[in-house]
Amino acid sequence: MIHSLFLINHLGDIxxxxxxxxxxxxxxxxxFFEAREKAVDPENVPPVLQTPHHYLISIYRGKLFFLSVIQTEVPPLFVIEFLHRVADTFQDYFGECSESVISDNLVIVYELLEEMLDNGFPLATESNVLKEMIRPPNILRSVVNTLTGGSNVGETLPQGQLSNIPWRRAGVKYANNEAYFDVTEEIDAIVDKSGTTVSAEIQGVIEACVKLSGMPDLTMSFMNPRLLDDVSFHPCVRFRRWESERVLSFIPPDGNFTLMTYHISSQNLVAIPVYVKQSINFFEAGSCGRLDITIGPKQTMGKTVEDLKVTIHMPKAVLNANLTATQGNYTYDCTTKMLVWDIGKLNPQKLPNLRGSLSMQTGVPNPEENPSLNIDLKIQQLAISGLKVSRLDMYGEKYKPFKGVKYVTKAGKFQVRT
Incomplete structure (x- = not known):
């Protein structure tokens, strides 16, 4: 199936x-490089490219492109899912998926790829199984391997590989049994100049950190499961019970894993957490312009908006910006024409404002060079969709674990049209 895999950084180096x-x-x-040059952003590169003799299927994770080369026609989503598994495995093993970390652990990376793919076909993709075959790196093990000439490859076959529950290893024991779940939602929205929402969608994910002894069987119930649309589950979830009862029933893997991803379309009236009043004008007479932006809370359910940041891609004609910010700091990069306003925590009592003049090389810029305004934010303890976990129960074991659910709302592709 997969003949080759190339890892490419954001500069285009393999x-x-x-x-x-x-x-x-x-x-x-x-x-692939030709398609990358035509795309405005790395996320806009087509995931599937056809060449005279091959198919190129890629994903973009952590400023890296995972590019696979296929010679025969295969289901593209199957390959895309495998590439995400590779990136998730690197994240789990090394703490992050970046060029520097991967380059520092090339031996383990090649060992993992050799086990995850057998003659081009996926074999072992579960983190629990891989960790029994290839031990995660640590300083002590690296020193011992250097002195003795050993490797991180285990001497015994993993027990879970031959089990009907391959995602969980046997004999797991913990002194403190705990299960924590993070419900993270990202808002993709387009807002026009008048503040009207053109489109808004929510991409959600439930990340789990489960450290439970034995073979626990968990069930998770929601107050409003009808909100969920286009769901995707970890293989541990019993899909038939979800279809009949809208309850997640599963024997969890050990450690960190993604339990579920979901999508909520604009038909469900997605609430926008902030409003933006903006005015960016360029004058025909002279070589200057004016900018005025104000941001305030809208649908935050009383929660605080944090890590608020506004990014504006200015036209090429803008040379500099002389602005005044009532809150936070701003920077303008003359080379990339990028204006970044870092607001921080939003104060509802005193709305942040950024205004001032723009010095330009010429008069009015071309229409296609209108500024694009993007927003980044975070709201703790809030799922903007209204999704709530009502119950989390455990069966099969007699101890009582510590349980917790955290909600976070973030901005995905949040753009305001100027």
Whole structure:
């Protein structure tokens, strides 16, 4: 299925490649580089590209492109899911998925790729199984391996590989049994100049950190499960029970994993947490412009908006910005034409405002060079969709674990049209 895998950084450099069936020249990536140049943002690169002799399927994670080369036609989503599993495995093993970390652990990276793919077909993709075969890196093990010439490869086969529950290893024991779940939602929205919402959607994910002894069987119930649309589950979830009762029933993996992802469309009236009043004008006479932006809370359910940041891509004609911010700080990069206003925590009593003049090289810029305004934010203890976990029960074990659920709302692709 997958013949080769290339890891490419945001500068377009190939810093790692792995081949399974046959060595494919790096020149096949030229088709990908052409598509990357045409895309405005890295996220806009088409995930599937067709070349005269290959298919290129890629994902973008942590400022890295995971590019796979396919010679025969296969289901693209199957390959995309596997690439996300590879990125998740690197994240779990090394704490982050970045070029520097991967380059520092090349031996383990190649060992993982060799186990995850057998002759081009996915084999072992569960983190619990991989950790029994290839031990995660630590300082002590690295020193011992250097002195003795050993490796991180285990000497015994993993027990879960032959089990009907391959995502959980046997004999798990903890002194403190706990299960925590993070419900994180990202808002993708487009707001026009008058403040009217053009489109708004929510991408949600439930991340789990489960450290329970034995073989626990968990159930999670929601107050309003009808909100959920286009759901995707971890293999541990019993799908038939979800279809009939709208209850998540599962034997969890050990450690961190993604329990579920979901999508809420604009048909469900997605609430926008902040409003933006903006005015960006360029004068025909002279070489200057005016900017005035005000942001305030809208639908926050009484929660505080944190890490608020406004990013504006200015036209090429803008040379500098002389502005005054009532809250936070702003920076303007003359090279990238990027204006960043870092507000921080939003104070409802005193709305932050940024206003001032823009010095320009020429008069009015071309219409296609209108500024694009993007917003980034975070709201703790709030799921903007209204999703709530009502119950979390455990069966199969006699102890009482510590349980907790945390809600976070973030801005995804939040754009205000100027």
């Amino acid at each position: 810093f790692l490649e792995k081949h399974w069936k046959s060595v494919i020249s790096r020149s096949v990536c030229d088709y």
